[in-house]
Amino acid sequence: MAKKIGVTMDVGNDGVAVITISNPPVNSLASPIIAGLKEKFRDANQRNDVRAIVLTGNNGRFCGGFDINVFQQVHKTGDLSVMPEVSVDLVCNLMEDSRKPLVAAVEGLALGGGLELAMACHARVSAPKAQLGLPELTLGVIPGFGGTQRLPRLVGLAKATDMILLSKSISSEEGQKLGLIDALVPPGELLSTSRKWALDIADGRKPFLRSLHRTDKIGSLSEARAILKNSRQLAKKIAPKMPQHHAVIEVIEEGIVHGGYSGVLKEAEVFRQLVLSDTAKGLVHVFFAQRATSKVPNVTDAGLKPRPIKKVAVIGGGLMGSGIATALLLSNIRVVLKEINPEYLMKGIKTVEGNIKGLVSRGKLTQDKAGKALSLLKGVLDYTEFKDVDMVIEAVIENIQLKQNIFKELEKVCPPHCILASNTSTIDLNVIGEKTNSKDRIVGAHFFSPAHLMTLLEIVRSENTSPQVILDLMAVGKAIKKVPVVVGNCIGFAVNRTFFPYTQAAHMLANLGVDLFRIDSVITSFGLPLGPFQLGDLAGHGIGLAVGPIYAKVYGDRMFRSPLTELLLKSGRNGKINGRGYYIYEKGSKPKPDPSVLSVVEESRKLTNIMPGGKPISVTDKEIVEMILFPVVNEACRVLDEGVVIRASDLDIASVLGMSFPSYRGGIVFWADMIGPKYIYERLKEMSETYGSFFKPSRYLEERATKGMPLSELKSSRSRL
Numbered sequence: 001m002a003k004k005i006g007v008t009m010d011v012g013n014d015g016v017a018v019i020t021i022s023n024p025p026v027n028s029l030a031s032p033i034i035a036g037l038k039e040k041f042r043d044a045n046q047r048n049d050v051r052a053i054v055l056t057g058n059n060g061r062f063c064g065g066f067d068i069n070v071f072q073q074v075h076k077t078g079d080l081s082v083m084p085e086v087s088v089d090l091v092c093n094l095m096e097d098s099r100k101p102l103v104a105a106v107e108g109l110a111l112g113g114g115l116e117l118a119m120a121c122h123a124r125v126s127a128p129k130a131q132l133g134l135p136e137l138t139l140g141v142i143p144g145f146g147g148t149q150r151l152p153r154l155v156g157l158a159k160a161t162d163m164i165l166l167s168k169s170i171s172s173e174e175g176q177k178l179g180l181i182d183a184l185v186p187p188g189e190l191l192s193t194s195r196k197w198a199l200d201i202a203d204g205r206k207p208f209l210r211s212l213h214r215t216d217k218i219g220s221l222s223e224a225r226a227i228l229k230n231s232r233q234l235a236k237k238i239a240p241k242m243p244q245h246h247a248v249i250e251v252i253e254e255g256i257v258h259g260g261y262s263g264v265l266k267e268a269e270v271f272r273q274l275v276l277s278d279t280a281k282g283l284v285h286v287f288f289a290q291r292a293t294s295k296v297p298n299v300t301d302a303g304l305k306p307r308p309i310k311k312v313a314v315i316g317g318g319l320m321g322s323g324i325a326t327a328l329l330l331s332n333i334r335v336v337l338k339e340i341n342p343e344y345l346m347k348g349i350k351t352v353e354g355n356i357k358g359l360v361s362r363g364k365l366t367q368d369k370a371g372k373a374l375s376l377l378k379g380v381l382d383y384t385e386f387k388d389v390d391m392v393i394e395a396v397i398e399n400i401q402l403k404q405n406i407f408k409e410l411e412k413v414c415p416p417h418c419i420l421a422s423n424t425s426t427i428d429l430n431v432i433g434e435k436t437n438s439k440d441r442i443v444g445a446h447f448f449s450p451a452h453l454m455t456l457l458e459i460v461r462s463e464n465t466s467p468q469v470i471l472d473l474m475a476v477g478k479a480i481k482k483v484p485v486v487v488g489n490c491i492g493f494a495v496n497r498t499f500f501p502y503t504q505a506a507h508m509l510a511n512l513g514v515d516l517f518r519i520d521s522v523i524t525s526f527g528l529p530l531g532p533f534q535l536g537d538l539a540g541h542g543i544g545l546a547v548g549p550i551y552a553k554v555y556g557d558r559m560f561r562s563p564l565t566e567l568l569l570k571s572g573r574n575g576k577i578n579g580r581g582y583y584i585y586e587k588g589s590k591p592k593p594d595p596s597v598l599s600v601v602e603e604s605r606k607l608t609n610i611m612p613g614g615k616p617i618s619v620t621d622k623e624i625v626e627m628i629l630f631p632v633v634n635e636a637c638r639v640l641d642e643g644v645v646i647r648a649s650d651l652d653i654a655s656v657l658g659m660s661f662p663s664y665r666g667g668i669v670f671w672a673d674m675i676g677p678k679y680i681y682e683r684l685k686e687m688s689e690t691y692g693s694f695f696k697p698s699r700y701l702e703e704r705a706t707k708g709m710p711l712s713e714l715k716s717s718r719s720r721l
C-alpha cells in the first residue's frame with residue numbers, strides 16, 4: 001500500500017482549522033510536508049471562516065522531527081539549498097506570529113523539529129505518555145527551528161540545557177509539570193480539548209502566549225550565566241570532541257543576551273555550519289545504519305512471525321552468563337540459570353543480584369522493578385527445568401569439547417522448538433553443533449561484556465541456522481534492548497575478527513620501541529574509550545593467551561607473535577582482575593600507569609628484536625593511529641570480502657556498539673571511506689615494506705583503492721549469509 005504523505009486541513013463549523021501532518025511512520029518533516037504546512041497555515045490565516053487552528057499528527061504520533069534523509073542528501077551532495085527555509089518563514093512568521101491562535105494537539109511523540117513546531121504554537125495539549133525532546137545533538141547538529149530559544153523560555157534554562165545537551169526526552173506528564181504542556185487529556189479527548197483551547201484563546205478566555213517573547217522562566221542575566229557555565233562544564237565532560245554541544249550553548253546564550261529572535265537567527269547560521277561537519281556525517285550515518293540492521297534478507301522479509309520466548313535457560317553463571325541472565329530478567333523474561341555446583345550457582349545468582357542492585361543505586365531501576373526481575377530467576381543444577389524452555393543460551397568457557405557435549409545433551413532435554421544458542425566469541429558454530437541433529441536451531445548469541453549494559457548482540461548464523469530461529473533471536477534481542485546484528489560464521493565473527501589486529505598492532509608498536517602509555521593516550525584522543533593496553537587489562541590477559549592460538553590457526557599469515565602477554569602473566573599481572581596489568585588498579589581510584597611494567601616490555605623487545613638497528617622507532621601521533629587502526633580496516637575489508645556481514649554499515653554499527661569505535665566517526669568502514677581507500681592502501685603498503693606482512697594490504701582493499709571505489713560498496717555474490 002502506498003504511503004499517504006501530505007498535510008491536510010479540515011475547517012469545522014466551530015471555525016477551527018485542524019491541520020494534520022501525515023508521513024508514516026513518524027510524520028517526519030520531509031520537504032513536501034514543510035511545503036504543505038506553509039500552504040495550509042497561509043490558507044488558514046487568510047480564510048475568514050477560520051478563527052483558530054489546531055496542529056496535529058496522523059496515526060497517534062505528532063511528529064518525529066525533520067526528515068533525517070535530507071541531512072544525508074546534504075552530506076552526499078554538499079548542497080545546502082535542499083534544506084527548506086522553515087525557522088523564520090514557517091515557525092516565526094506563519095505560526096507563532098499568526099493573529100489566529102494555534103494549539104498543538106500532541107500524541108505519541110514530538111521530537112526535534114516536531115517539538116519545535118509544537119513550541120511555536122500558543123498552547124500545547126497532550127495525550128499521556130507522549131515522548132518530548134530535542135535529540136538533534138545525537139545527529140551532530142543543533143535544533144534548527146527555534147528550539148534552542150523556545151525550550152528555555154518554556155521549561156527554564158537549566159532544564160532546557162540539560163534536555164538538549166543530553167538529548168534527553170521527557171514524558172508529557174513531566175512536560176506538564178514543567179510548563180511545556182498546558183493540559184493532559186485522554187487520547188479520545190485530544191482534538192476536542194485542543195479545539196476548545198484554541199477558541200478560548202481567540203475569545204480571550206485563555207492567554208495568547210508566544211513562547212519566543214516570554215522571559216518569565218529565564219531569570220536574571222547573572223543567573224543565566226551561572227547556569228550556562230555549568231552547561232559548558234557538562235558539555236566538556238560528556239562530549240569533549242563534539243562541536244555541536246559547545247555551539248548550542250553559544251546559541252542559547254545569544255538569545256538570553258540579545259533576545260529570542262537574535263537567538264533564532266544565530267541558531268540558523270550555526271545549524272548550517274554544523275550540518276556539513278564530519279561529526280554530523282558520521283552520526284547521521286550511524287542513525288540509518290542502526291535501523292538497517294533490522295532488515296535481514298530472507299529472514300525479515302520472508303513473511304515469518306517471531307515466536308514468543310517466555311522462558312530462557314542460561315548455562316554458566318560466570319561474568320557473561322550472569323550478565324545475559326540480568327538482561328533477560330530486566331525485560332520480564334523468566335530465566336533458569338544453570339551451574340555445575342552449588343558454590344558456582346550461588347556466585348552466579350549473587351552476580352545477577354549485584355548487577356540489578358547496581359542499576360537501582362544508579363537510579364536506573366526502581367526497587368519495585370528490581371524485585372520483579374529477581375523473582376523471575378531460578379537457579380538450577382540439573383536439566384529438569386529445561387523441558388519447557390523456549391531458548392537456551394550457553395555461556396561456558398571457550399572449550400570446544402565441553403560445548404559439544406552440552407549441545408548434545410541439550411538436544412535431548414529441551415523441547416523440539418527450543419532455540420539452542422551459544423555465546424561463544426570465537427568457536428565455529430558448525431563445530432559446536434557437530435554432534436547434534438539440530439543444526440537448524442543452533443545459532444550464536446554473542447553478547448559483549450558487561451552483557452546487561454553493552455547494546456550489541458551479534459547473531460551468528462551458520463549455513464544451517466533456520467530463518468525462523470534468526471528472527472526469533474532478533475526479536476528477543478530487541479525485547480531486551482539490544483541492537484542485534486546478524487553476521488556469518490567465522491573465527492571471531494564480525495567484531496572480534498575485525499579488531500584482532502588492534503591489540504596485535506599495539507604490541508608490534510611497543511616492541512618497536514614506542515611507549516605503550518603514549519599509544520593508549522593517542523588512541524583515546526582519537527576517540528576510543530580505552531587504548532589497546534588498557535583494554536587488554538580490562539578483558540584479562542589470560543583470555544588473550546587462550547584465544548590467540550585459535551586465531552593463529554586460521555589467520556596465522558597475518559599475525560604478529562608477541563611474547564608480551566605471556567611475560568606479563570608470568571610477572572603476575574592479569575590486568576584489572578588481580579589489580580595489576582600495564583596499569584595499577586586500586587578500588588575507588590582511576591587506573592594508574594605502572595612504570596614497573598616497562599621492564600617486562602624491555603624483555604619482550606629483546607626477544608622480538610624488531611627495532612631497526614636496535615633503536616626505538618620515532619613516530620608521530622598520526623602514524624600511531626594509522627599503524628593501529630589501518631590493520632583493523634584491512635581486516636574489515638576481508639570481513640566484507642567474505643560476506644560475513646550483510647552490508648558494510650552493519651560492521652560500522654558492530655564496531656561502534658561492540659568496540660566503542662567513536663560513533664561520531666560513523667564506524668570503522670565509514671571512517672575508512674572518509675579517509676579514502678587509496679591513502680590507507682598506500683600507507684599499509686609502505687608499512688608492510690618496512691615492518692613486514694602483518695600490514696600487507698588485503699586484496700579487497702587493493703581492488704577498491706585501484707578502482708577508486710568506496711569500501712562500503714559490496715559485491716553481492718560473496719555473501720555467507
Ligand SMILES: CCC/C=C/C(=O)SCCNC(=O)CCNC(=O)[C@H](O)C(C)(C)COP(=O)([O-])OP(=O)([O-])OC[C@H]1O[C@@H](n2cnc3c(N)ncnc32)[C@H](O)[C@@H]1OP(=O)([O-])[O-]
Nearest residue numbers: 026028064065066067068069111112113135143144145291
Ligand atoms: C533545521 C532542522 C531542525 C530540525 C532537526 C530535526 O528535527 S532532526 C530529527 C530529530 N528527530 C530525531 O532525532 C528522532 C529520530 N527518530 C527516533 O528517535 C525514532 O525513530 C523514533 C523514536 C521517532 C521512533 O522509534 P521506533 O523504534 O518506533 O522506530 P524506528 O526508529 O525504527 O524508526 C522507524 C522508521 O522511521 C524512520 N525515521 C524515524 N525518525 C525519522 C526522521 N526524523 N526522519 C526520517 N526518518 C525517520 C527510521 O529511519 C525508520 O525507517 P525504516 O528503517 O523503517 O525505513
